[in-house]
Amino acid sequence: MARVLSPRGALAVHRVDGALVFALRAALAMALVALPIVLAGRPDLAVYAMLGSFTTTFGRNLPYPRRARVLAWVALAMTACVGCGVTLAALVRPQAGGAGAVLVVAATAVVAGAAKFACDAARLGGLGAVLLLFSFAVAAESPAAFTDVLPRTGLAAAAAAVAWALAVAGRYVHPDRPQRLAVAVALRALARLLTAADAEGADPGGAAGRERHRATVAVLHAYHCLGLAPH
Structure with missing residues (x-):
């Protein structure tokens, strides 16, 4: 029992093949879309691009043909989470408290369950469900108007597309x-x-x-x- 409860295993550093390439690809996916937005003077919008860039963290060990299919669905899911979150924020304005805040909490719980079920069904391990939930929660808790829905969702979609392209580009070098x-x-x-x-x-x-x-x-x-x- 002492060995099971020991933090030694949890804190041990293990070798992970391809970790450096994966980390560099994730950083590049974030920077390619978010950095130009920050330089343009809109750091408040960069977060939505970063949420879409989380697409690159899924399916890292899948063969490229399967990775392309899985990440296409992930990109759609990440974009949908951002779009639905921004729309809900514009509808109920949770920053004011009251029923709006309760609705956002309830919707976040539903998204958490749906994301966990979908990731388990697709055998996507790691932080998959957490990142989908995080994308929805960030978008839903940010102040928004209906005019913000399309721009913020579009930024998430563009970043997800860039992340998808970077994730499958390796098939042309090491298929x-x-x-x-x-x-x-x-x-x-x-x-x-x-x-x-x-x-x-x-x-x-x-x-x-x-x-x-x-x-x-x-x-x-x-x-x-x-x-x-x-x-």
Whole structure:
């Protein structure tokens, strides 16, 4: 029990293949749309572009053809969250309190449930549902008029389109890179499992069990990236 509750595992730094490229792509997706808006003197609108740019954080390990399809739906969902949030803010004006604020809280709860269900159904892990919820909540809590709906939604849509293009551009340079990374991670996990199994007799802490779990997760992820069913 002490090992399960220990913060050591949660605070440990793990190797993540392709993390640097992914981080740079996310930063570029944010900057390409938000920075020109800030330089134009409208930093208040840059946040809506950034919300659309969150599209790039989804599906990082998916093969490019599947990533293109998934991120297209994600881009639509992020844009819809911003558009619906701004529209709701213009309708009920939650900053004034009262029923408007209650309606925004209720709508945010509905979006949270729908986003979680959709991300689980699509097997999108990570912060997927949280980012969709965050986009809606930010848009719904910001002061807005009906004349703001189209510009803010358009900025989110434009940023989502840029993020989508950056996320799938790699297929023209390394078309099979996501699959290769997933297989490499699985092979390394299996190698660590074999090493831990050889030393299991001298390991009362159960390192082999932990490595077995990690290897299973890595192999299943590789199957998923390759579009194959585990045997």
